[in-house]
Amino acid sequence: MNAPTAAAIRLATAIALALSFAITAGSSRAAEGGFSEGEQLFALKVKPLLAQKCFSCHGDDPAKIKGELDLTTREGALRGGESSASVLVPGDAKRSLLYVSVTWEDPDYEMPPKKNDRLTRDEQWAIFDWINAGAPWPDEARLAQIREKHGEGVIVQTSGGLTEDWNKRRYKPEDLWAYQPVQPTPVPEGENAVDYFIGARLAEANLEPAPSADRRTLIRRAAFDLTGLPPTPAEVDAFLGDPAPDAEAFAKLVERYLESPHYGEQWGRHWLDVARYADSAGFSNDYERPNAWRYRDYVVRAFNRDLPYDQFIREQIAGDEIDAADPEKLVAAGFLRMGPWEHTGMSVAKVTRQQFLDDVTDSVGQVFLAQPLQCCRCHDHKFDPVPTRDYYAIQAVFATAQFADRDAAFLAEENRGGFAEKAYLEARLERYDAVAAAIEAKEAAAAKAWYAERGLEFKPRKALEKAGVPEDQIAPKRIGLTPEDNGLERIARKNSQRHRWELDRYRPVAFSVFSGKTDLPANVQGRTPMPPDPMAKGELEETCILAGGDPFSPQAKVAPGVLSAAGPAAEIPAAPAGRRRAFADWVASAENPLTARVMANRIWLHHFGRAIAGTPNNFGVMGKKPTHPELLDWLAAEFVARGWSVKAMHRLIMNSEAYRRAPVHPDPNLLTKADPKGELYAAFAPRRLTAEELRDAMLAASGELNPAIGGIPVRPDMNLEAAFQPRQVMGTYAPAYQPNPQPAQRNRRSLYALKLRGQRDPFMEVFNQPGPDGSCERRESSTITPQAFALFNSAETLERAAALALRAADGSPDRASAIRRAFALAFARPPTEAEIADCLAHWEAMGARHRSIRVDPPAFPAEIERRAVDELSGEPFTFREPLDIMADYVPDKGIADLPPDLRGLAEVCLVLLNANEFAYVY
Numbered sequence: 001m002n003a004p005t006a007a008a009i010r011l012a013t014a015i016a017l018a019l020s021f022a023i024t025a026g027s028s029r030a031a032e033g034g035f036s037e038g039e040q041l042f043a044l045k046v047k048p049l050l051a052q053k054c055f056s057c058h059g060d061d062p063a064k065i066k067g068e069l070d071l072t073t074r075e076g077a078l079r080g081g082e083s084s085a086s087v088l089v090p091g092d093a094k095r096s097l098l099y100v101s102v103t104w105e106d107p108d109y110e111m112p113p114k115k116n117d118r119l120t121r122d123e124q125w126a127i128f129d130w131i132n133a134g135a136p137w138p139d140e141a142r143l144a145q146i147r148e149k150h151g152e153g154v155i156v157q158t159s160g161g162l163t164e165d166w167n168k169r170r171y172k173p174e175d176l177w178a179y180q181p182v183q184p185t186p187v188p189e190g191e192n193a194v195d196y197f198i199g200a201r202l203a204e205a206n207l208e209p210a211p212s213a214d215r216r217t218l219i220r221r222a223a224f225d226l227t228g229l230p231p232t233p234a235e236v237d238a239f240l241g242d243p244a245p246d247a248e249a250f251a252k253l254v255e256r257y258l259e260s261p262h263y264g265e266q267w268g269r270h271w272l273d274v275a276r277y278a279d280s281a282g283f284s285n286d287y288e289r290p291n292a293w294r295y296r297d298y299v300v301r302a303f304n305r306d307l308p309y310d311q312f313i314r315e316q317i318a319g320d321e322i323d324a325a326d327p328e329k330l331v332a333a334g335f336l337r338m339g340p341w342e343h344t345g346m347s348v349a350k351v352t353r354q355q356f357l358d359d360v361t362d363s364v365g366q367v368f369l370a371q372p373l374q375c376c377r378c379h380d381h382k383f384d385p386v387p388t389r390d391y392y393a394i395q396a397v398f399a400t401a402q403f404a405d406r407d408a409a410f411l412a413e414e415n416r417g418g419f420a421e422k423a424y425l426e427a428r429l430e431r432y433d434a435v436a437a438a439i440e441a442k443e444a445a446a447a448k449a450w451y452a453e454r455g456l457e458f459k460p461r462k463a464l465e466k467a468g469v470p471e472d473q474i475a476p477k478r479i480g481l482t483p484e485d486n487g488l489e490r491i492a493r494k495n496s497q498r499h500r501w502e503l504d505r506y507r508p509v510a511f512s513v514f515s516g517k518t519d520l521p522a523n524v525q526g527r528t529p530m531p532p533d534p535m536a537k538g539e540l541e542e543t544c545i546l547a548g549g550d551p552f553s554p555q556a557k558v559a560p561g562v563l564s565a566a567g568p569a570a571e572i573p574a575a576p577a578g579r580r581r582a583f584a585d586w587v588a589s590a591e592n593p594l595t596a597r598v599m600a601n602r603i604w605l606h607h608f609g610r611a612i613a614g615t616p617n618n619f620g621v622m623g624k625k626p627t628h629p630e631l632l633d634w635l636a637a638e639f640v641a642r643g644w645s646v647k648a649m650h651r652l653i654m655n656s657e658a659y660r661r662a663p664v665h666p667d668p669n670l671l672t673k674a675d676p677k678g679e680l681y682a683a684f685a686p687r688r689l690t691a692e693e694l695r696d697a698m699l700a701a702s703g704e705l706n707p708a709i710g711g712i713p714v715r716p717d718m719n720l721e722a723a724f725q726p727r728q729v730m731g732t733y734a735p736a737y738q739p740n741p742q743p744a745q746r747n748r749r750s751l752y753a754l755k756l757r758g759q760r761d762p763f764m765e766v767f768n769q770p771g772p773d774g775s776c777e778r779r780e781s782s783t784i785t786p787q788a789f790a791l792f793n794s795a796e797t798l799e800r801a802a803a804l805a806l807r808a809a810d811g812s813p814d815r816a817s818a819i820r821r822a823f824a825l826a827f828a829r830p831p832t833e834a835e836i837a838d839c840l841a842h843w844e845a846m847g848a849r850h851r852s853i854r855v856d857p858p859a860f861p862a863e864i865e866r867r868a869v870d871e872l873s874g875e876p877f878t879f880r881e882p883l884d885i886m887a888d889y890v891p892d893k894g895i896a897d898l899p900p901d902l903r904g905l906a907e908v909c910l911v912l913l914n915a916n917e918f919a920y921v922y
Contacts, residue, residue, distance in 0.1 A: 044146065047143070080097075090135040092131070178370065179593055194653060195658055197630050198628065198658045208682070209657070210663075227257055228262065229705075230697050230700055258651075263303065267303040268751070269751050278292070279755045279756060284342070294511065295338070309599055311644070314584040316333065319512075327508070334513075339359040347523070349520040366618070389564075396543035402517075405530075406512045415710035416711065418712040442481065446481075447461075461475065491732045498734070501525070516534025516535050519538030542557055597613075691765075691766075696749050697918070710752070711748075714745055715740050715753070718762070739889065740885070741889050791913065802906045803893050823835070843908050846904040847901050858891060858894065
């Protein structure tokens with residue numbers, strides 16, 4: 001990065017920064033610059049430790065000093081507290097309670113009292129050496145001189161009313177790169193900016209770039225990057241036949257894919273990774289969120305219509321405050337509820353509420369600002385310019401955000417084609433209700449018999465208890481029921497409750513929020529309604545700094561605010577409503593130095609497989625600095641200048657020579673030597689398809705893909721052992737995972753698959769689909785043995801191979817033509833003569849093998865036996881769960897459905913689907 005400009009230094013002196021100085025104290029160290037070792041230790045290490053760990057109880061508030069011990073002055077420390085022990089004995093640390101207590105060696109004196117706040121051994125040694133050096137306590141002027149001389153970087157100030165120690169912390173200017181104003185370097189007229197900046201680095205390395213890739217490579221690269229699907233043979237032929245120059249023809253191709261409705265699906269999926277989208281809540285009560293799918297589809301629509309990114313931000317943070325009458329805005333605000341969360345009758349409301357606030361604060365920081373905030377929950381950030389006060393100021397913005405499943409009319413473009421499945425849910429409800437009613441009737445009959453035997457009048461138990469009837473004259477609870485009855489009744493009751501809630505999936509309801517008082521119900525196991533008056537009932541939360549992040553240890557109150565280190569300043573209303581809207585305006589401001597950089601970096605990542613700043617969720621000191629900072633700033637500035645258009649950024653990046661380069665460099669050895677980390681973009685780096693792209697590409701090649709956009713979650717085929725695993729929700733068995741009955745329903749894009757936190761699809765998981773509990777900044781791409789098994793041996797891949805064989809053979813006059821067709825569908829290219837010969841030989845060999853064996857179609861059970869334990873008696877029992885949807889299941893075409901000759905071709909297609917050329921984008 002270039003040396004800091006004058007403007008950057010001016011900014012640095014206007015913002016708050018946090019850095020714990022790594023100072024190794026040693027008794028033999030000589031005094032420097034007129035300051036004794038003890039004075040340096042106190043100024044740079046000990047006093048900040050006292051302020052952070054001790055002052056809240058021993059000095060900040062004279063009226064609340066604990067143990068009569070004031071540690072804010074040397075006199076107070078020497079005077080000690082109510083204990084007779086000596087707190088500070090200058091020159092003798094081992095006799096000083098201040099040192100003894102921080103070591104936790106004496107069980108009677110352990111400070112700070114919480115384990116999470118314990119001092120490190122280095123911090124303990126700093127106090128030890130300071131005391132043994134005479135415990136000097138310089139005045140403020142001398143402290144400032146010491147910090148000025150020995151701190152690194154620039155001193156920075158804040159206007160946020162922070163502590164004196166915080167204001168005097170220092171930070172290296174180069175570590176502030178993300179907080180400095182976006183300063184685009186001018187690009188010579190007529191130059192492509194991407195190539196200008198990339199070329200400058202290549203020239204510095206004396207490295208020539210690879211030539212442009214051929215058109216077949218480029219169309220497959222562009223198709224997957226923009227739509228997540230392979231190009232069709234017709235699209236390939238059209239691009240190859242375009243007489244325009246390569247650059248012009250490619251620019252037209254990019255425009256066509258940007259207008260595809262599948263563009264929003266691919267780029268929406270990238271965003272949903274970051275936003276942690278899932279269709280269930282997670283934790284032990286992994287109940288489904290019936291209407292979360294509408295947020296998923298909102299994201300797809302936003303990318304398809306190129307909603308300006310600044311507006312995209314505002315709608316997700318504060319859509320309900322922007323326009324509560326617009327269903328789209330209510331759905332968008334569901335972003336705030338995407339994290340895992342539960343609240344049950346066993347929960348402590350204050351704790352679960354704080355879990356949400358911590359989650360949403362950190363999530364907003366990572367997603368929009370690339371600034372993780374969770375570290376600041378308990379203490380000022382160790383490395384980044386974020387004091388604890390900033391963390392709770394942002395949390396205060398969301399302190400009046402309350403959960404609500406709000407009425408929100410369906411939009412005309414929302415897909416409601418899957419609503420016919422509602423009938424299965426209603427039938428299951430009827431069955432559970434019938435089971436519960438039968439057991440209730442059995443209990444009532446036993447109770448009546450009990451009263452009849454004693455000559456007592458039968459009445460409902462609650463009526464008798466209310467009337468004060470003695471317990472010995474009331475029939476025992478659960479009379480006449482076996483452990484199996486008790487267990488089945490619980491299963492039926494709980495699942496009936498779940499399914500009634502899940503019917504909301506088919507109703508015009510938004511998984512959303514509102515602004516008002518906090519009033520958590522006893523548990524959340526159903527729809528959370530919007531109260532008529534958001535301010536009528538509950539608690540108007542006042543945000544406080546929490547000692548150790550503990551919701552039961554509030555300290556100083558904090559007003560709603562923003563990151564003090566990132567301009568511009570912002571006024572956040574104190575009123576309950578409007579806080580999030582004002583905060584969203586600050587985040588989405590063109591003057592905010594973080595926001596445009598963050599999104600420009602994410603867009604670059606998904607085109608090149610690596611981000612310019614290598615940790616897209618963390619632009620702080622512990623993150624990776626940009627490899628091409630001038631390019632990132634230029635892209636960020638251009639992003640804003642072009643109206644925050646994501647599609648405009650695609651055009652800028654994809655029409656560059658850097659993007660169109662071949663994946664193989666003419667001199668690989670030179671490339672490895674000159675660019676060992678692959679940071680210079682001399683050649684295009686291949687990437688493996690993501691889990692979703694792999695499945696979708698197989699469906700596209702086989703002709704089975706249902707291209708419908710949006711709608712309620714679908715249930716694709718899943719390995720049956722995983723699908724039928726017992727899963728508990730709400731303290732009882734959830735029904736087994738059952739795929740949709742019709743192939744057209746199952747074979748939708750993977751984006752639309754039901755995403756349960758507690759039941760991951762093994763195929764997706766093995767190919768590195770991230771879990772939705774944390775924001776995924778960049779997908780990993782591992783290479784492990786189970787991936788080979790999943791692609792070569794799974795029923796899913798075999799079915800795709802069979803369908804591809806049928807498609808390739810259909811209309812092909814001979815075997816060689818069928819092979820050519822299969823290659824065009826799988827690889828977007830014709831095979832070589834040698835490849836045709838190899839495939840024909842394999843076809844013949846496998847056809848002969850299949851003529852000698854029998855392949856049976858898969859069998860599906862009609863029910864599953866489950867084993868459970870009755871909670872009341874502790875007795876085990878078994879029950880049979882009917883697989884109602886599987887009864888109507890229509891399987892995809894498989895190997896067993898083909899004649900032996902076509903099975904041989906299916907074996908060839910299986911090889912193609914397992915090839916690197918299919919699984920990678922080059």
